[in-house]
Amino acid sequence: MELLARAQQLERDGRDIIHMEVGEPDFPTPAAVLAAAHAGLADGRVRYTPAAGLPALREAIAAWYEQAFGAKVAPSRIIVTAGASGALMLALALLTEPGDGWLLTDPGYPCNRELVAAFNGRPLPLHVDAGTGFQPTAALLREAWQDGVRGLVVATPANPTGAVLTPNELDALADTTAALGGTLIVDEIYQGLVYDAPAASVLARRQDCFVVNSFSKYFGMTGWRLGWLVVPEGAERQAEMLAQHYFISASTPAQLAALAAFSKDNLVDLELRRQILAERRDVLVDGLESLGLRIAARPSGAFYVWTDVSARTDDSTKLAHRLLEEAGVATTPGLDFVSREAHRYLRIAYTTDVARIAQALERISRVI
Amino acid sequence: MELLARAQQLERDGRDIIHMEVGEPDFPTPAAVLAAAHAGLADGRVRYTPAAGLPALREAIAAWYEQAFGAKVAPSRIIVTAGASGALMLALALLTEPGDGWLLTDPGYPCNRELVAAFNGRPLPLHVDAGTGFQPTAALLREAWQDGVRGLVVATPANPTGAVLTPNELDALADTTAALGGTLIVDEIYQGLVYDAPAASVLARRQDCFVVNSFSKYFGMTGWRLGWLVVPEGAERQAEMLAQHYFISASTPAQLAALAAFSKDNLVDLELRRQILAERRDVLVDGLESLGLRIAARPSGAFYVWTDVSARTDDSTKLAHRLLEEAGVATTPGLDFVSREAHRYLRIAYTTDVARIAQALERISRVI
Numbered sequence: 001m002e003l004l005a006r007a008q009q010l011e012r013d014g015r016d017i018i019h020m021e022v023g024e025p026d027f028p029t030p031a032a033v034l035a036a037a038h039a040g041l042a043d044g045r046v047r048y049t050p051a052a053g054l055p056a057l058r059e060a061i062a063a064w065y066e067q068a069f070g071a072k073v074a075p076s077r078i079i080v081t082a083g084a085s086g087a088l089m090l091a092l093a094l095l096t097e098p099g100d101g102w103l104l105t106d107p108g109y110p111c112n113r114e115l116v117a118a119f120n121g122r123p124l125p126l127h128v129d130a131g132t133g134f135q136p137t138a139a140l141l142r143e144a145w146q147d148g149v150r151g152l153v154v155a156t157p158a159n160p161t162g163a164v165l166t167p168n169e170l171d172a173l174a175d176t177t178a179a180l181g182g183t184l185i186v187d188e189i190y191q192g193l194v195y196d197a198p199a200a201s202v203l204a205r206r207q208d209c210f211v212v213n214s215f216s217k218y219f220g221m222t223g224w225r226l227g228w229l230v231v232p233e234g235a236e237r238q239a240e241m242l243a244q245h246y247f248i249s250a251s252t253p254a255q256l257a258a259l260a261a262f263s264k265d266n267l268v269d270l271e272l273r274r275q276i277l278a279e280r281r282d283v284l285v286d287g288l289e290s291l292g293l294r295i296a297a298r299p300s301g302a303f304y305v306w307t308d309v310s311a312r313t314d315d316s317t318k319l320a321h322r323l324l325e326e327a328g329v330a331t332t333p334g335l336d337f338v339s340r341e342a343h344r345y346l347r348i349a350y351t352t353d354v355a356r357i358a359q360a361l362e363r364i365s366r367v368i
Numbered sequence: 369m370e371l372l373a374r375a376q377q378l379e380r381d382g383r384d385i386i387h388m389e390v391g392e393p394d395f396p397t398p399a400a401v402l403a404a405a406h407a408g409l410a411d412g413r414v415r416y417t418p419a420a421g422l423p424a425l426r427e428a429i430a431a432w433y434e435q436a437f438g439a440k441v442a443p444s445r446i447i448v449t450a451g452a453s454g455a456l457m458l459a460l461a462l463l464t465e466p467g468d469g470w471l472l473t474d475p476g477y478p479c480n481r482e483l484v485a486a487f488n489g490r491p492l493p494l495h496v497d498a499g500t501g502f503q504p505t506a507a508l509l510r511e512a513w514q515d516g517v518r519g520l521v522v523a524t525p526a527n528p529t530g531a532v533l534t535p536n537e538l539d540a541l542a543d544t545t546a547a548l549g550g551t552l553i554v555d556e557i558y559q560g561l562v563y564d565a566p567a568a569s570v571l572a573r574r575q576d577c578f579v580v581n582s583f584s585k586y587f588g589m590t591g592w593r594l595g596w597l598v599v600p601e602g603a604e605r606q607a608e609m610l611a612q613h614y615f616i617s618a619s620t621p622a623q624l625a626a627l628a629a630f631s632k633d634n635l636v637d638l639e640l641r642r643q644i645l646a647e648r649r650d651v652l653v654d655g656l657e658s659l660g661l662r663i664a665a666r667p668s669g670a671f672y673v674w675t676d677v678s679a680r681t682d683d684s685t686k687l688a689h690r691l692l693e694e695a696g697v698a699t700t701p702g703l704d705f706v707s708r709e710a711h712r713y714l715r716i717a718y719t720t721d722v723a724r725i726a727q728a729l730e731r732i733s734r735v736i
Binding site (some may be wrong): 034093224 | 397412415416450452457461466478487490564589592610614617618619621625
């Protein structure tokens, strides 16, 4: 936050800042989605939708699960929410009794800890490192499990590491969580943004997990704030009632826009974007390595490179400040994402184009 | 919920249903707001906003407080949220430790209880009746206060009663809450929808309360899901950080649209709508009274009539079902809003036009 404020200040002072700190690509809202928004708003009748979302949108999401992943998900199991934040909030509210522990991968997305704490759960770190590609394994999960643990939240692809679980690995985590008497919440918000294997969903294989998803990343709709939660059979009604109590409903313009997200033309556009991001990843990873920085586990998804800068500094936060001040390159220090050895890491996002990435690499090389 | 589902079923079966159960007027999004949305979306750059909202929107809200109510509120104290739901959630998250009690007026908006419970607070009823115009008084508040109470949530105008507190009455509640060591949260989401006195804000007189507001009701933007929270000085930074963690930001299209909400032309449109609602209130209240139903306290705001049907039935829920089945008039039974003597009351909303209200009255007269 402090670095972001400083980057904005420098920009106001006229400095050219390359933004590699933000979790938001530079693409605009896809044309088909934008057109659907304009058309949907035309008559101005922007009313509350049902608490679980527009029926047509829930059906479209269900159809997409089947088409893209061969996953059979009844629309009644899908609750449309204000972003993935709303979806995770709903899942945690449904599942958490005061004092329940939730294992969260460390490194991981820091807001998850705050959401667990909001519902008076206890966030518990599940430490992962390069040895397992920055993802948990069934063995690590068993080791970290303790009395009072309610379940595991795992993201694939993950933020800040871009680490992707294979379907078999994810299945093993789900089996182990179930065997330990817990519940698995899978964060699939970067689903589709994968570069080394086909996109996947845990829902293709099993129906006992809670799944958080979003229109923000793959579908390019960050500012619209729209996501969804998939609940197991039997939890539909309680999830819908909580959504009604907590949110009334998700934003109607966003829902109208999202109806076009699964159209054939739009999916073609999104595939092009994915290819652009894949190229950016390669340029950034190769470039960082050629500067003598280590990428302990090559990222396979999302749009982040979890960069080990320990060969060049013993304090990644200081380096982030120097990169900003001396090179005009904004990155995020490891401290924001991990509790152990944070000083080794920077998260560098490839949410800017290849030319800017090349320019950033050149500027970074002058500092380190 | 059950009645709503049944009303929708009857409509699908071809029955003509007059909807007096929904908390959403029949007006479309105001023209100026809709135009701002289309213009704001034109280039498709729908990015996350800062967590507390677009700076221009926070400034517009602050300017409107000064212009409409003579209230000086720094933009830094305003956090833009996903509806008033998000605002109340944020306030309760900031203020509630596990086990803290919150006094909520009974009758009142039922979701408030769920939000208090979500953050592991204890919702405590503060019973109010026609004797005090269905609003708490300082004396009632002192009487209801007990160990472990964190504060009071009060709404003016109130749902389901349309009851409005005078500035002096609200000031007395704020003084008493402060004297008892608690915090007052004022729900002003129906602010502006008042028919017997000028619109008011607690912020004109004091700065120590948390204030929840919304673009849904007076500003006619229900489906957009946009509201805001005003926090006292000193709480700005923590509120902003929690908003970041819980929500990332509110929907950008809604924020862009809302920038036009305070324009002079739009405020003229909203005043016309207010006059239309005032006329509807008079028609509905007079009509219900002429049917022998009692309005224990004439509503001065919002768009609900809290109708005492005890002269005609000893079970308002049964009556609501009969009105729906036999007359095609959908209302909400008292049970949804109050814990005592719920069987006496129906909430009847004047969110439909005068001709339909007259038709509804005629149909109701045939049933009772």
